[in-house]
Amino acid sequence: MTVGTQMTQAIATVQSAAATMKTFALETQDQEAKKTFEQLAQTFDSALTVLKGREQYIQQQEPQYKQ
16 A cells, blocks of 8 residues: 555545534534534644645655555
């Protein structure tokens, strides 16, 4: 498995986790839990920004990892 493939999988996993937290936040009536889920979603969104930046860097530095 190439680094590019691993990075793509990591991004997809974090996107899925962020979406799950957003869904939980929408579905819960507990305000404290809603706040926690929203904070987790923001954390995952921040991680996505970092991962996507790293993916672009990898693609620029190592074109063979492009998919």
